[in-house]
Amino acid sequence: MRIGIDIGGTKIEAAALDRDGAIRIRRRRATPPRDYAALLAAIKDLLEEVEAKLGGRASVGIAMPGSLSPATGLVKNANSTCLNGRPFDRDLIAALGRPLRFANDANCFALSEASDGAAQDAAVAFGAILGTGVGGGVVVRRQLLTGPNLIAGEWGHSPLPWPGDDERPGPACYCGKRGCLETFLSGPGLSLDHRSATGEEAEPAAIAAKAAAGDPNATRTIARYVDRLARGLATVINLIDPEVIVLGGGLGQIAELYRAVPQRWGAYVFSDRVATKLRPPRWGDSSGVRGAAWLWPEEDGGAL
């Protein structure tokens, strides 16, 4: 058995997966706001509840917001939690009294889909998050690719490739630069582009729905988005040549992308044909707990 625990801004969720990846037990509780000690205690309680139900111990992986800084060992960039500036991995390992593995949300998404989801047949898979922000993760033979900076797959703050004159210098990004992929490919980026072109205020799902219904303005907005996403993913394909790319986040639900982007990316990939598949995710909102559990890919789940 493997247990994955997903720590979100509003809820903490735990799930126990059996050997085949079926979820056997699932529990959740509210994330204690602004209280680090209470957060650690809540995770411990949740794990004890799941293991009591299981009747034994299992390996535990943690999906966490933000990341552990390799330089300081402290959490950075975690939204809406009290983790920032804390040695969360050391503290939680001490609290739970066992080895743990940690990964951020985007990496858990990629690992979940590559383990037993839409990219399970891929030796190399890229999971792209297109939501409030843009992130990603790379999985090679069911192992997350990590590196000394812990940023493998983080393509959102690379520049939009092959920008047109009307795309330079691009929107300001919170990271301090302009024209990052995130400023074009995130949900707010899509809405901003639509507003700039039409004066209309609309959420991404509404823009996609209007485009699907034939609205000419929305159709042009989605066409610009498709071309930019094709350019962004072409650089990923040129670099790591994945068999499968899976799109997560709210914008990953736009069905048109799976038809239109592969028709466009051939213009940008440095190859006479592109065999990479673009697929919607299999697991959706469960990718946090599932990917966390699969941080222990060992045959026996790393049973303790």
Ligand SMILES: [Zn+2]
């Ligand atoms: Zn940026």
